[in-house]
Amino acid sequence: MISKSSNLWLIISSNFKFYYRSKRFQILLPLSLAISYINVILVFLHIVTKPSSPYTFMDATLSYYLPLFIVIAGLFGGDLISKDFSREGLFTLSQPLKRETIFVARFISALIASIIAVLIFLAGVMSSTLLLYSHLVGNWPLIIAFSIFGMASLLAFTSLFSTLSKNPSISITISIFVLLIIFPLIEAILTDIQYEPWFLIIYGLTVISNVAEPTYPPHILKEVTTNGIQRIYNVTIPESIEILLSYFIISILLSIIVYRSRQLSEI
DSSP: OOOHHHHHHHHHHHHHHHHHHSHHHHHHHHHHHHHHTHHHHHHHTTSSOOOSSHHHHHHHHHTTHHHHHHHHHHHHHTTTTGGGGSHHHHHHHTSSOOHHHHHHHHHHHHHHHHHHHHHHHHHHHHHHHHHHHSSOOSOHHHHHHHHHHHHHHHHHHHHHHTTSOSOHHHHHHHHHHIIIIIHHHHHHHHHHTTOOOTTOHHHHTTHHHHTTSSSOOOSEEEEEETTEEEEEEOOOHHHHHHHHHHHHHHHHHHHHHHHHHOOGGGO
């Protein structure tokens, strides 16, 4: 009799092979690396001037992480459940496996694929900084740790959208649209009315750029503008952990609940 752990790793292996051979994976890896080298190429081509401070350069190079991470999470998590309506999904569901096992295995395989893309981007940022300045700046252990943690939370959130549609393309598009358009719009509105967007995952993800600064920015900055004193909020490290962990736990639980309630006849 095959053990539960054997079933789990079998599905993880088969799903990761699916991602590894997919066009999305083969495109995202070189794309992640190319994005990380945009600024150093512009400097080498003398299109932009080399910043005097390595922190300025790294901040500009690292700034691409949020849209890139959102796209990665959307592509790997947006069809986590909606792929049941594919030939591969039908085969998986016909096996004598619990839905929780299937979901966890799929999530782990998608997370592995996502982390590989994230690490390639971060490696590109590090190497491009080394090319120009011959040394690294910023708290890289924290940058890497929060990037992986943030990707896990993003992936959990996008997997929740995969319960909304039978069409993987639609669920992927909706998840990316919400994270890339709707949430930033809400954040901009809240910023205008000087309210901290503590409930948005993209606000929690700004911790990645914050830990890359020479000194971590204060929670509240006050700027004098033509409209008076403007408050600017920076997420704290404990606050970021709470936001990302909440999104991760709630999204995973809701996804599993929906997945368990789905009948094979719906597929």
